[in-house]
Amino acid sequence: MTAISIRSLTKKYKDVTAVDGLTLDIEKGELFALLGVNGAGKTTTVKMLSCLTAPTDGDALLLGSSILTDRDAVKKVIAVSPQETAVADGLTVRGNLVLMCGAHGFSKKETDEKIEKMKDFLGIAAIMKKRAGKLSGGWQRRLSIAMALIGDPEILFLDEPTLGLDVIARSDLWDVIRSLKGRVTVILTTHYMEEAEELSDRVGVMRDGRLLAVGTPAELKEKTGCDKFENAFISIVKGAEK
């Protein structure tokens, strides 16, 4: 079943076309990675799909609801973990999770239940009383993902979730993301080739706002005749330059 159906999605800023006629279908429960160099249009795509930016042209249906005409319905089924760590520094970890539950309109009982569940799922029980602003980068990212997941989204956007993390923190977050596969439809944007290859069911390669190739990491390697996924990516992006 299709979770996200994108049709000719376009975003223009004056003379610059950030996303150019993107058409793509993403299946329910799929983990789809958007890969591209800086300025490829990945973040703009996520912003349009999460109703943060209105498209200049085209549309997308998220579980049947249009990002143009049914934004309230879209907002009920999505969650976003933005590129920068989006936590309230002055609140405790628990306070941040309560804030998100409130934003979704959950009752006190629901809030307590969801926080309890999230505590175990993400292993954040030990830091519940700590101020978010005092946490390390890795824990802040983990909290950021917990804040996105606490609303039980059906579609989750992870924008560069492991950017700037050390190897261990990245590996821990990969475990979390892996555990979502099949349950939640995840759109992951990343610069890290190994991350995309390791986690994704399918990968879309973008450049200058256009989708150059879509397929599983193995398919893209086969298509380009490369042994390594990184080389396949370079071949696709450089091939589009010519």
Added chain:
Amino acid sequence: MRAFNFGKRCFKEVLRDPLTICFGIVLPVALALLLSAIQAKIPAKMFTPEKLTPGIVVFSYSFLTLFSASVVAKDRKTALFQRLYTTPMKAGDFILGYTVPYLPIALIQTAVVVCVFAIIGLPLTWRVALFVLLSLPAAIFFIFLGLLCGSVMTPSQVGGICGSVVTNLSAWLSGAWFDVELVGGPFKAVSEALPFYHAVELGRGVLSGSYDGFTLRLTVVLAYALAAGVLAVVLFTRQMKKQ
């Protein structure tokens, strides 16, 4: 429910900042004690509790603008705002959440200042209760001014403009600790054109039982509160769409 939850978060963020207590409560109280100590040494009745209480209360409210604007401006700068925009929260939830929590803070400020002056000699009569009630429009004006500034300024601009310009304007142009009538001229004209002076004089009138110009003063303060509120909502929703 969503607005209440978001408001609770803003309330906590403000109260957890020690500068809030320092600027919003300690500084006005220190000023009240200092001016009262001066009054005890001079024969002229310049700083009586009835005259000073409204001035100090309005001065303390000017920090509400700083607190409110700081939270909004900081939030706008962070990705937390983007995250919240993708939830089912509506513009009204944000606006209520950014304004309502400051009303209890304003009431705490008023209560502390009144208690200090009650110890110094302010008679605690029904007029004090009326004064507290009629101080609320001024508090609402300062809170909306904060939302307005936070919607268009960066955190550092908020620090400069709300932290110094608004507090100084409210301190000097309200006649909190001197008689604007005595200065006269353009200073008086500017003071009368702004709400600070009217807010202080309204309080003084209520505490002394003299209601000359009551309607005009209340109308000016309410009009400024309404104008600041409308402008704040327009600018906030505009930047929300832009963001």
